[in-house]
Amino acid sequence: MNKKSVKDIDLKGKRVFCRVDFNVPMQDGQITDETRIRAALPTIQYMQEQGAKVILASHLGRPKGQVVEEMRLTPVAKRLSELLSKDVKKADEAYGESVKAMIAELNEGDVLLLENVRFYPGEEKNDSELAKAFAELADIYVNDAFGAAHRAHASTEGIAHHIPAVSGFLMDKELEVIGKALSNPERPFTAIIGGAKVKDKIGVIDNLLDKVDNLIIGGGLAYTFIKAQGHEIGQSLLEEDKIDLAKSFIEKAKEKGVNFYMPVDAVIADKFGADANTNVVAIEEIPADWQALDIGPKTAELYRDVIKKSKLVIWNGPMGVFEIDKFAQGTKAVAEALAESKDTYSIIGGGDSAAAVEKFNLADQMSHISTGGGASLEFMEGKELPGVTALNDK
Numbered sequence: 352m353n354k355k356s357v358k359d360i361d362l363k364g365k366r367v368f369c370r371v372d373f374n375v376p377m378q379d380g381q382i383t384d385e386t387r388i389r390a391a392l393p394t395i396q397y398m399q400e401q402g403a404k405v406i407l408a409s410h411l412g413r414p415k416g417q418v419v420e421e422m423r424l425t426p427v428a429k430r431l432s433e434l435l436s437k438d439v440k441k442a443d444e445a446y447g448e449s450v451k452a453m454i455a456e457l458n459e460g461d462v463l464l465l466e467n468v469r470f471y472p473g474e475e476k477n478d479s480e481l482a483k484a485f486a487e488l489a490d491i492y493v494n495d496a497f498g499a500a501h502r503a504h505a506s507t508e509g510i511a512h513h514i515p516a517v518s519g520f521l522m523d524k525e526l527e528v529i530g531k532a533l534s535n536p537e538r539p540f541t542a543i544i545g546g547a548k549v550k551d552k553i554g555v556i557d558n559l560l561d562k563v564d565n566l567i568i569g570g571g572l573a574y575t576f577i578k579a580q581g582h583e584i585g586q587s588l589l590e591e592d593k594i595d596l597a598k599s600f601i602e603k604a605k606e607k608g609v610n611f612y613m614p615v616d617a618v619i620a621d622k623f624g625a626d627a628n629t630n631v632v633a634i635e636e637i638p639a640d641w642q643a644l645d646i647g648p649k650t651a652e653l654y655r656d657v658i659k660k661s662k663l664v665i666w667n668g669p670m671g672v673f674e675i676d677k678f679a680q681g682t683k684a685v686a687e688a689l690a691e692s693k694d695t696y697s698i699i700g701g702g703d704s705a706a707a708v709e710k711f712n713l714a715d716q717m718s719h720i721s722t723g724g725g726a727s728l729e730f731m732e733g734k735e736l737p738g739v740t741a742l743n744d745k
């Protein structure tokens with residue numbers, strides 16, 4: 352990479368504002384998957400060893416510029432303390448006088464975690480005043496938040512214009528591994544797109560259609576496509592204003608000779624939850640008051656075959672609501688197919704997809720688990736990542 356890295360600068364005694372992606376899945380105040388915390392450890396430990404005063408910043412969830420008690424980073428500080436075997440201090444704000452006072456107390460090698468940067472409306476607006484307020488806290492900026500590198504926010508982009516700005520080890524590794532696999536992809540090359548962030552991901556499909564041989568759609572995303580084909584989808588996830596776009600992608604796939612796979616059956620539920628009644632139906636038979644929460648067994652089998660014949664697979668977003676066992680089979684089938692296909696290079700992206708392979712104990716069978724879902728997709732599309740572009744050139 353042509354950007355300066357944390358290795359290229361002197362950290363001794365410096366206050367370092369390090370943006371990490373600690374946007375971890377949580378349930379009832381408990382962290383349910385700590386992949387992203389562990390992934391940031393090499394950079395944090397390196398900075399400690401070099402004698403930096405480490406100031407960590409992250410977002411958690413989408414609190415939309417307001418304080419949301421359940422989205423405080425306090426449980427993350429606790430877990431990080433355990434992982435580092437060192438007390439990590441936790442600020443209840445992300446900038447200002449109280450934070451400056453805490454930073455003044457830091458010794459070399461100490462670690463302070465700031466409060467959720469998305470509690471401030473200026474973060475997502477990339478407000479320059481907020482970026483300056485972050486920059487005032489430190490001498491150096493390190494961006495190790497690959498998962499948020501596609502966001503031009505105050506703590507991922509704005510701050511880099513005010514103090515020396517370099518990448519962290521996780522950022523470097525992600526860009527290198529994904530960049531290498533994509534620069535001259537082995538074929539057949541298959542992309543599997545699922546999950547629930549329909550708005551974020553649907554645009555990505557357009558660019559992927561220029562690159563892949565097979566495109567597999569699953570998860571909540573699939574039902575906008577099913578609807579686009581003229582089928583009723585009941586209460587399933589739908590992005591009404593994306594139906595025409597979905598239609599155009601199905602057309603584009605035909606023109607480009609890309610095999611476009613959509614669910615042929617689904618596990619449906621009469622409500623969203625573990626206590627729902629369930630059934631398996633053909634995709635064109637979803638009743639009006641039911642919703643599809645997983646791909647069905649026929650679809651899983653079809654997707655499994657495509658995966659097994661692929662040489663490179665990028666997978667972003669679960670096939671169903673895998674957090675609930677009844678709706679986890681489709682995601683599990685995809686994870687198992689990747690694990691069994693020893694000749695297939697697999698890149699898994701996205702917090703929830705990573706959590707899913709972890710849940711099925713298949714994480715070590717994947718070639719690369721990326722900490723970024725949207726970020727890895729945008730990078731694969733060939734888009735610039737603002738969080739990387741803003742860093743200092745070598």
Ligand SMILES: Nc1ncnc2c1ncn2[C@@H]1O[C@H](COP(=O)(O)OP(=O)(O)O)[C@@H](O)[C@H]1O
Nearest residue numbers: 546547548570571668671672701702703704724
């Ligand atoms: N059919 C579906 N209906 C509703 N939600 C779904 C469906 N399939 C998957 N999901 C949800 O999608 C979420 C993950 O989506 P997303 O954030 O886009 O993935 P990732 O974090 O891997 O990028 C999971 O919490 C999962 O429960």
Ligand SMILES: O=C(OP(=O)(O)O)[C@H](O)COP(=O)(O)O
Nearest residue numbers: 372374498499701702723724725
């Ligand atoms: O979880 C994340 O993205 P992902 O779900 O695409 O992996 C990142 O932390 C970015 O979060 P955001 O999509 O709320 O900006």
